[in-house]
Amino acid sequence: MDNDVNLSVEVAGVPxxxxxxxxxGTFGFGExxxxxxxxxxxxxxxxxxxxxxxxxxxxxxxxxETASGMMNSVGLQNPGVEAFIETGxxxxxxFGNVLIANMGGHxxxxxxxxxxxxxxxxxxxxxxxISCPNVKSGGMAFGIKAEVAExxxxxxxxxxxxxxIVKLSPNAENIVEMALxxxxxxxxxxxxxxxxxxxxxxxxxxxxxxxxxxxxxSGAAIKPIALRMVHAVCKQVRVPVIGIGGIYTAEDVLEFIxxxxxxxxxxxxxxxxxxxxxxxxxxxxxxxxxxxxxxxNEIRGVC
Amino acid sequence: MKYLVGEVSVNQQITxxxxxxxxxxxPVEAKAGQFYMLKSWDTEQTLMRPISVFKAEEGCLWFMxxxxxxxxxxxxxxxKGDAIRLLGPCGNGxxxxxxxxxxxxxxxxxxxxxxxxxxxxxxxxxxxxDAYLGYRDVLFAVEDFEPxxxxxxxxxxxxxxxxxxxxxxxxxxxxxxxxxxCGPEVMMRKVAAMCAEHDVTCYCSLEHRMACxxxxxxxxxxxxxxxxxxxxxxxxxxxxxxxxx
Numbered sequence: 001m002d003n004d005v006n007l008s009v010e011v012a013g014v015p016x017x018x019x020x021x022x023x024x025g026t027f028g029f030g031e032x033x034x035x036x037x038x039x040x041x042x043x044x045x046x047x048x049x050x051x052x053x054x055x056x057x058x059x060x061x062x063x064x065e066t067a068s069g070m071m072n073s074v075g076l077q078n079p080g081v082e083a084f085i086e087t088g089x090x091x092x093x094x095f096g097n098v099l100i101a102n103m104g105g106h107x108x109x110x111x112x113x114x115x116x117x118x119x120x121x122x123x124x125x126x127x128x129x130i131s132c133p134n135v136k137s138g139g140m141a142f143g144i145k146a147e148v149a150e151x152x153x154x155x156x157x158x159x160x161x162x163x164x165i166v167k168l169s170p171n172a173e174n175i176v177e178m179a180l181x182x183x184x185x186x187x188x189x190x191x192x193x194x195x196x197x198x199x200x201x202x203x204x205x206x207x208x209x210x211x212x213x214x215x216x217x218s219g220a221a222i223k224p225i226a227l228r229m230v231h232a233v234c235k236q237v238r239v240p241v242i243g244i245g246g247i248y249t250a251e252d253v254l255e256f257i258x259x260x261x262x263x264x265x266x267x268x269x270x271x272x273x274x275x276x277x278x279x280x281x282x283x284x285x286x287x288x289x290x291x292x293x294x295x296x297n298e299i300r301g302v303c
Numbered sequence: 304m305k306y307l308v309g310e311v312s313v314n315q316q317i318t319x320x321x322x323x324x325x326x327x328x329x330p331v332e333a334k335a336g337q338f339y340m341l342k343s344w345d346t347e348q349t350l351m352r353p354i355s356v357f358k359a360e361e362g363c364l365w366f367m368x369x370x371x372x373x374x375x376x377x378x379x380x381x382x383k384g385d386a387i388r389l390l391g392p393c394g395n396g397x398x399x400x401x402x403x404x405x406x407x408x409x410x411x412x413x414x415x416x417x418x419x420x421x422x423x424x425x426x427x428x429x430x431x432x433d434a435y436l437g438y439r440d441v442l443f444a445v446e447d448f449e450p451x452x453x454x455x456x457x458x459x460x461x462x463x464x465x466x467x468x469x470x471x472x473x474x475x476x477x478x479x480x481x482x483x484x485c486g487p488e489v490m491m492r493k494v495a496a497m498c499a500e501h502d503v504t505c506y507c508s509l510e511h512r513m514a515c516x517x518x519x520x521x522x523x524x525x526x527x528x529x530x531x532x533x534x535x536x537x538x539x540x541x542x543x544x545x546x547x548x
Contacts, residue, residue: 057531074521074522274517
């Protein structure tokens with residue numbers, strides 16, 4: 001860490017040594033990327049999206065490249081909350097940064113049970129995924145209507161003793177209303193955006209590419225929209241916001257922070273460049289120096 | 304596994320849609336049947352492309368690839384001296400050290416090149432290697448197999464070269480201790496079924512769309528008899544009896 005630039009930030013009382021967090025679903029439990037670089041250099045890591053019970057995920061094609069981005073329909077393949085507590089946490093702990101468990105659900109009961117179990121475990125924060133577009137029963141439904149989201153966040157809040165981040169879907173009817181509802185229900189922070197519901201068709205087969213027909217769009221293509229949403233939400237809520245959506249470069253990071261984000265997540269860029277986490281971090285310190293920024297917190301929300 | 308910058312020394316079209324690229328890079332750690340994630344772009348394309356090792360030599364790797372979409376088309380524009388990024392070696396490769404006796408390599412189309420390094424490794428381990436190479440029409444890479452193989456069988460669909468028909472018509476699995484196959488799924492299924500009939504061990508190398516190539520994204524997961532497996536990390540080579548197809 002460069003001493004002349006302060007990159008450390010705080011999100012809901014949790015200190016991060018820098019604002020870069022690996023986004024859920026793109027980074028496993030950190031282990032694979034740790035073979036390439038010390039992933040402990042990141043501010044934090046969000047686990048692969050967990051569900052109460054193990055899930056095999058979706059059949060058929062799961063990833064598909066698009067212009068300046070990609071679509072995915074993995075469908076929350078994961079070992080379940082219990083297995084994560086047994087082995088995943090210890091694996092992630094050795095990196096020495098902020099450990100965020102990302103959890104989705106199919107029903108109110110699943111969310112509450114999972115959150116209860118994770119609250120009793122050694123995680124630093126819980127990121128509640130109310131926005132996965134790739135799970136047919138539920139998931140997305142919680143992320144579309146503000147009143148449904150409010151109900152699930154309220155229920156989770158009651159049992160959750162960890163700082164609670166709620167991850168929002170850009171597919172929400174109204175992203176600002178959604179953010180306000182989650183804040184009202186007790187979220188300590190918000191992260192946005194998850195993937196945009198999108199579609200691709202195989203014209204030779206005359207069929208949708210994905211078995212689920214629709215899938216989630218991510219990558220550089222969504223960045224300007226994500227930035228607009230983060231900006232709009234930051235203007236209205238008091239809780240810290242973690243910006244997500246097509247962040248590839250240190251310049252992108254500064255844009256999101258200037259839009260009001262407390263921290264950011266790197267997702268799809270990890271596939272384009274497996275060293276992205278470390279490289280963006282190095283670039284960020286240099287960029288701040290070049291721009292005369294001595295403390296990254298001083299530019300937050302200037303736009 | 305490392306993320307490397309390589310330099311293209313050859314990039315040549317060898318059939319309508321098959322190209323071969325030779326990349327100088329250090330270190331070369333690839334084992335038979337492993338692959339690399341390649342990209343010759345910055346962020347113009349999002350994902351790297353998984354391409355199997357054709358030949359691994361001191362200080363350089365050869366890849367044979369078929370131009371099927373935007374990524375591989377971009378790769379075909381590479382010229383001598385251009386930089387290319389490599390992530391790998393990825394995947395498990397064929398378990399060459401466990402293989403003894405007489406082996407058949409059964410390749411189809413662009414599934415042929417990944418078997419070449421395997422032929423070399425096995426031959427050097429004292430294994431007798433026969434190659435069964437099935438082509439659509441135009442042959443490629445045949446001479447690369449010749450130094451390592453005892454017998455070679457060639458087929459084309461319309462009989463332009465070698466046997467007319469499918470390569471599986473020529474295979475007699477009962478003559479072998481192990482059969483290794485790579486190619487179109489329909490061909491590998493046939494090979495696997497023939498091996499099962501004669502109780503011969505068969506390994507299949509699968510091709511799959513993938514995003515990370517290192518086991519993190521679960522974009523290439525398949526259902527197997529022992530649960531969900533990642534083609535990129537747990538494969539691409541699987542025992543045929545593990546597969547559910």
